[in-house]
Amino acid sequence: MPRMASQERRTEQRREQREALRERILEVSREIVRREGFASLSMRKLAEAIDYSPAALYLHFKSRGDIARALRVQGHASLRDAFLAHTSIADPAARLNAMGRAYVEFGLAEPETYRLMFMELAASAGPSSEARAGSPGDAPGNGDAHAAEPGAATLSMIADAFVELRAADRLPARAAPLACAEGLWANLHGIVALKLNGAALPETPAATLVELSLDAWFAPANRTEPRFSSANRPDTSTR
CATH class of the missing domain: 1.10.357.10 (Tetracycline Repressor, domain 2)
Structure with missing residues (x-):
């Protein structure tokens, strides 16, 4: 039982981390759109802004x-x-x-x-x-x-x-x-x-x-x- 509980906690932590990254991506995207318009938003610019690799972004969003x-x-x-x-x-x-x-x-x-x-x-x-x-x-x-x-x-x-x-x-x-x-x-x-x-x-x-x-x-x-x-x-x- 303790091992199962520990695994569930890790699963929940990973889920929370994924959700936090997704919200971070959207937060930064909103700021770029507000400042520069949607035409200026690119996956590369977004990745640089949040200091993640473009590959990490594609795990959450397939495209702009x-x-x-x-x-x-x-x-x-x-x-x-x-x-x-x-x-x-x-x-x-x-x-x-x-x-x-x-x-x-x-x-x-x-x-x-x-x-x-x-x-x-x-x-x-x-x-x-x-x-x-x-x-x-x-x-x-x-x-x-x-x-x-x-x-x-x-x-x-x-x-x-x-x-x-x-x-x-x-x-x-x-x-x-x-x-x-x-x-x-x-x-x-x-x-x-x-x-x-x-x-x-x-x-x-x-x-x-x-x-x-x-x-x-x-x-x-x-x-x-x-x-x-x-x-x-x-x-x-x-x-």
Whole structure:
């Protein structure tokens, strides 16, 4: 029995060491991606950064494409956590506003991670990355099932709020909750993508753009007060 217990301890120690090295690889990969973008990440650069041989890295990740998928999963988990912080908001419209702001804040605070999650072409992640970059509602692609799951969960939180709005008759009659959720996500992604790409437009603050995106989904008859102050409302006066 003592010998078996000793063997089990050694097995557990080896497992912990492997897991610690895997987390170290991902930690350093995240830092390289944040500083330089995913295009700058290579297995050789990563091996040098953690002072391991490239062969040791391949025991944990077969390619940089595998690292990309793991980083996408972590990015989606972080975005989901940002949404979860607002799920206790009772009013679904206010909840959507808070989650929309959280989405844009995440994208602008973690630009390279966001690009990797939603804007990197599959080919740029390496030959083993056949699947698309993890979009929020995608069905799992080849080898990218784990990245799709947290994205789908986040989309579901948005859709749930629209379901509540539908039940309260606060959506236009023909607006399906899931379609609204997908449309809002597309709007939010557009805001982030334009900001990250340094486009001349939009000049409007991101928080106001989120509110404008949400404004399109709510029936005017259900509003009791203006959603924007005069300072934020677009100028529609004739000139």
